[in-house]
Amino acid sequence: MHITMIGSGYVGLVSGVCFADFGHDVICVDKDVGKIEALLKGEIPIFEPGLEQLVTDNVRAGRLSFSTDVETSVAASDVVFIAVGTPSRRGDGHADLSYVYAAAREIAEHVKGFTVIVTKSTVPVGTGDEVERIIRETNPDADVAVVSNPEFLREGAAIEDFKRPDRIVIGLNDDRARSVMTEVYRPLYLNQAPLLFTARRTSELIKYAANAFLAMKITFINEMADLCEKVGANVQEVSRGIGLDGRIGAKFLHAGPGYGGSCFPKDTLALAKTAQDYDSPVRLIETTISINDNRKRAMGRKVIAAMGGDVRGKTIAVLGLTFKPNTDDMRDSPAISVIQTLQDGGATVTGYDPEGMDNARQVIDITYAPDAYRAAQGADALVIVTEWNQFRALDFARLKSVMNAPVLVDLRNIYRHDEVTKHGFVYTSIGRPM
Numbered sequence: 001m002h003i004t005m006i007g008s009g010y011v012g013l014v015s016g017v018c019f020a021d022f023g024h025d026v027i028c029v030d031k032d033v034g035k036i037e038a039l040l041k042g043e044i045p046i047f048e049p050g051l052e053q054l055v056t057d058n059v060r061a062g063r064l065s066f067s068t069d070v071e072t073s074v075a076a077s078d079v080v081f082i083a084v085g086t087p088s089r090r091g092d093g094h095a096d097l098s099y100v101y102a103a104a105r106e107i108a109e110h111v112k113g114f115t116v117i118v119t120k121s122t123v124p125v126g127t128g129d130e131v132e133r134i135i136r137e138t139n140p141d142a143d144v145a146v147v148s149n150p151e152f153l154r155e156g157a158a159i160e161d162f163k164r165p166d167r168i169v170i171g172l173n174d175d176r177a178r179s180v181m182t183e184v185y186r187p188l189y190l191n192q193a194p195l196l197f198t199a200r201r202t203s204e205l206i207k208y209a210a211n212a213f214l215a216m217k218i219t220f221i222n223e224m225a226d227l228c229e230k231v232g233a234n235v236q237e238v239s240r241g242i243g244l245d246g247r248i249g250a251k252f253l254h255a256g257p258g259y260g261g262s263c264f265p266k267d268t269l270a271l272a273k274t275a276q277d278y279d280s281p282v283r284l285i286e287t288t289i290s291i292n293d294n295r296k297r298a299m300g301r302k303v304i305a306a307m308g309g310d311v312r313g314k315t316i317a318v319l320g321l322t323f324k325p326n327t328d329d330m331r332d333s334p335a336i337s338v339i340q341t342l343q344d345g346g347a348t349v350t351g352y353d354p355e356g357m358d359n360a361r362q363v364i365d366i367t368y369a370p371d372a373y374r375a376a377q378g379a380d381a382l383v384i385v386t387e388w389n390q391f392r393a394l395d396f397a398r399l400k401s402v403m404n405a406p407v408l409v410d411l412r413n414i415y416r417h418d419e420v421t422k423h424g425f426v427y428t429s430i431g432r433p434m
């Protein structure tokens with residue numbers, strides 16, 4: 001199969017590279033000349049474990065290339081994926097579809113022969129209809145089938161998720177696309193990954209429903225954690241106790257400082273907006289959004305409480321700035337609100353993150369340290385906001401010797417109470433008895 005991937009951002013790049021690895025011929029296209037030039041030199045613009053090697057291997061094998069030229073690559077393709085950004089529109093929270101529609105127009109001008117156009121970007125219900133309308137309006141002779149094929153990749157585990165998916169969802173209204181999409185996913189299909197064919201609108205909704213459900217699940221356990229603190233119960237045992245019920249499932253029940261990232265906050269908001277527009281409000285999701293928004297600042301207040309209620313003039317070290325480990329992504333990271341709350345309280349913050357500091361510098365004005373111990377130097381408290389593996393085995397004796405006061409606030413529950421307190425630390429975590 002000849003495949004064009006329009007948009008070489010996170011989803012486009014990972015999907016394009018993985019399709020090439022399946023044996024297809026893939027061209028990843030982007031308007032950003034700098035990005036394409038970097039990719040041609042083998043420089044990967046995002047941090048994603050395993051991606052660089054996979055790019056190198058597939059470029060070398062001649063199956064993967066990068067280009068800014070939409071025309072040539074679209075004309076030669078059987079399948080064209082649209083994987084451009086759909087950010088929240090400023091002001092109203094709806095998904096901004098201008099990049100998707102611009103891509104549709106450009107594709108329409110250059111398609112040759114029967115071509116399957118696939119939306120991989122996360123788009124509201126009905127976007128496929130509009131993409132199809134734009135293509136037919138721009139080029140009435142175009143012979144296309146417009147398909148929805150949402151992506152369920154997690155940052156930091158994207159390649160694994162792509163190659164071993166729980167399911168592949170394909171929404172189409174034109175049966176000719178069915179065999180083409182089966183061929184595109186052939187290696188996974190042969191490995192028994194379920195290919196779920198639905199109508200296009202259903203597929204578009206599945207993506208939002210999945211992310212909203214997961215965001216709700218996290219928010220549920222976060223509220224349980226707060227309740228655990230009040231009643232003297234342990235949220236990790238509650239998670240295990242309910243998660244072993246197959247109907248509930250054990251995943252996404254880790255209490256923490258609230259969900260962040262480029263997907264859950266944006267997608268829950270867009271779903272709530274769409275639902276309001278159709279006069280069918282999704283109140284569980286509206287509530288999830290507001291609980292999660294409040295939680296991030298509440299976590300800052302939790303740190304302040306753990307330090308005796310007043311942080312004016314104090315120094316606080318924050319470990320982990322990205323919205324989760326194994327990414328350099330700072331978008332909607334809880335660390336931003338936590339740090340802001342601490343700064344508003346009059347504290348000075350020093351931060352360290354293994355991969356996210358370049359991006360963090362764009363959004364938070366703090367002192368950056370080159371490692372965890374340097375961040376802790378002279379600090380009145382140490383706060384773990386993101387559970388990078390390298391924070392799971394900290395040398396507490398060393399930390400204690402460099403800190404001004406041995407206080408640890410662990411917003412990800414990566415330690416046990418006794419293993420921290422035995423070193424003389426005052427330890428606060430989420431939803432567990434002191």
Ligand code: UGA
Nearest residue numbers: 151152153154155218252253254256259260261263323324
């Ligand atoms: C999420 C979904 O998990 C993917 O399936 C989906 O494809 C993707 O969004 C997307 O729509 O593109 P991602 O945002 O990369 O993936 O990250 P997650 O691993 O889902 O984590 C999201 C947030 O939830 C993080 O801030 C994480 O710390 C938090 N989280 C997750 C918890 O607080 N507790 C948990 O138990 C799980």
